[in-house]
Amino acid sequence: GYRYYEENKEVRKRKAQVIYIEGDGVMVKARDTQKDNKHYDLSHFVVHTGSQKVGSNRFELQDKKEFIGLDNRLVREQVIDYLFNNYEITNQTLLITNSDGGHGYTPYVFKEIAKVLRIKRHEHFWDEYHVNKELKNYLKFYSEDLLERAFQAIKQHDKQLMRTVLDTTESYIDTEEEQELFEKFKSKILRNFQYTKPAEQRGFSHAGIGIMESQHRKVTYRMKKRGMYWTLAGAETMSRIIVLNYEDSLRELFFGTWREDYERFISLEEVSAYTIKKRMSKTDKENISRYQCYPDSKRLSYFRKQ
Structure with a gap:
C-alpha cells in the first residue's frame, strides 16, 4: 500500500546514459526461532551510474544505492521500483550488469530487469573475479600452462582457444569421477563464455564493473568478524541499518518526513x-x-x- 502511495509523489528523475547493477549473496550465521545457527544468504544488490576518481588512488561510485534482504525476489523488485521511480529511461540508456551467475543472479534475472524497465541496450558480465577463481580452482590440478592459456582465451575473448584448453585438459583425465567434474566445469565455462567478453571489446570502459566484493565488506565485517550471532529477522534488519548508515540515511529513517x-x-x-x-x-x-x-x-x- 504505502509503497504505491509513495510512488505517486513527484520525483525529479535522473538522466543517466549508463546504469550499473550488480548482485551477489552475503552469507551470515543466524538462527530461525528455536533452531540451531545456520548459514543464510542475504541478497545484496548495488545500483550506481559509474566510477569517478576522487583522489590520487581513490574512486567513488556515483549515485550509489544499495538493497539488501533475505528474499531475493523482493530485493530485485525493490531495485526495479527504485530505477523506475528515479531514472529517466530512454532508447539510449545502457544497462551494464555484473554477477557471479549463481542462483538469483543469473544472466536471465538481469535480462528480466532490463525487460521490465524497457531498457533496450543491456550488457551482462560474468564477474571477472569469479571467472578467474573458477579457472584457478579447477585447472591448478593440471598445469600452469593450461591456466595461463585459459586466462589468455578470456582476455582475447577467443572461444576456440578456450575449447583447445578444455580438450587438452580432458586428455589428462583418468577416472569417471574426474570426467564428471570436468563436464560440469566445461559446460559452465562454454555456457557463460559470451559474458566474459572484456568491456573494452564491447566499446566502453571497465571502470565501475566488479565492485561487489568491496561493497560486501562493510556488512561482513560488522556481522561476521566480531563473533556475533543473529536471529534471522535481526540479521536482515542489521544488514539494512549498516547499508543505511553508509548511505548517510539513518537520520532520515528516524527523523525524516x-x-x-x-x-x-x-x-x-x-x-x-x-x-x-x-x-x-x-x-x-x-x-x-x-x-x-x-x-x-x-x-x-x-x-x-x-
Missing part, C-alpha cells in the same frame, strides 16, 4: 476505502482484479499499459 507521509496515507486509506468501493465501476473492478493477479515485478509494466 516519510513518517508524516505514512500517517497521511493511513488516514487517506481509512477515509476513502468505502468511497472508492462504492463509486468503482464494473470496469474498474475488473482492472483491479486483473492487476492483483499480476506478480509484483510485473505490476509496474501493467500500469504503464493502461
